[in-house]
Amino acid sequence: xxxxxxxxxxxxxxxxxxxxxxxxxxxxxxxxxxxxxxxxxxxxxxxxxxxxxxxxxxxxxxxxxxxxxxxxxxxxxxxxxxxxxxxxxxxxxxxxxxxxxxxxxxxxxxxxxxxxxxxxxxxxxxxxxxxxxx
Numbered sequence: 001x002x003x004x005x006x007x008x009x010x011x012x013x014x015x016x017x018x019x020x021x022x023x024x025x026x027x028x029x030x031x032x033x034x035x036x037x038x039x040x041x042x043x044x045x046x047x048x049x050x051x052x053x054x055x056x057x058x059x060x061x062x063x064x065x066x067x068x069x070x071x072x073x074x075x076x077x078x079x080x081x082x083x084x085x086x087x088x089x090x091x092x093x094x095x096x097x098x099x100x101x102x103x104x105x106x107x108x109x110x111x112x113x114x115x116x117x118x119x120x121x122x123x124x125x126x127x128x129x130x131x132x133x134x
Contacts, residue, residue, distance in 0.1 A: 003038040003117070004047075006054040010067040014096040017073055026070070026078065031098075032122040033062065033105055037114050049114065057112045062105065071096040098123040102131035 013028040035058055039048050069088040072079055073095055082089050092100060102121040109116035110133075122128040 001038055001040060002042060002048045003036055004049065004051065004054075005034050005036045006051055006058070008033045008035065008055075008059045008062055010062050012066050012068070012090075012101070013070040014072065015076070015078070016095045016097065017076060019095070029098075029123050031101070033102075034118075034120040034122075035105065035109055035114075035116060036118040036120075037109070038117045039115055054114065057114070058105065058109050061108045061112075065090055066101070066104075071101065098127070098129040099131065102129045106131045106133060 009030070009032050011028060011030050013026060014023075015026045016023045035054060037048055037054070042048065069090045070078070070082060071090045071092060072082075074091045074093060079089065079091065092104075094100060098121050102119045105121065106116055106119040109119065116133075118130060118132045120128050120130045
């Protein structure tokens with residue numbers, strides 16, 4: 001079994017609704033995503049996959065959809081005023097936890113044809129969430 005892991009840095013803001021802690025307030029993170037891709041056999045280039053393919057595909061999606069955006073639940077009362085101001089937002093159906101963000105990136109990688117086995121997103125230098133699929 002072979003694997004490669006690509007690290008991708010991005011920034012995002014969010015808040016958690018129906019939550020009693022300090023994360024109920026809008027705040028931001030400098031995140032680091034680690035995308036692990038595995039295979040039993042190397043390709044004709046003797047690679048699991050090219051890091052530049054991961055960068056182009058998955059980092060491209062992160063840059064377009066998540067980087068420097070407020071990730072908010074669709075029913076968050078902040079959505080209409082932010083939309084009216086033209087602020088960049090990314091809407092999700094449930095609380096935008098780091099666990100959900102890891103799953104979003106995992107799904108993006110799968111949809112692009114990568115044999116992703118794990119996505120880890122570091123929300124802070126000491127805290128991360130991992131999604132490994134169903």
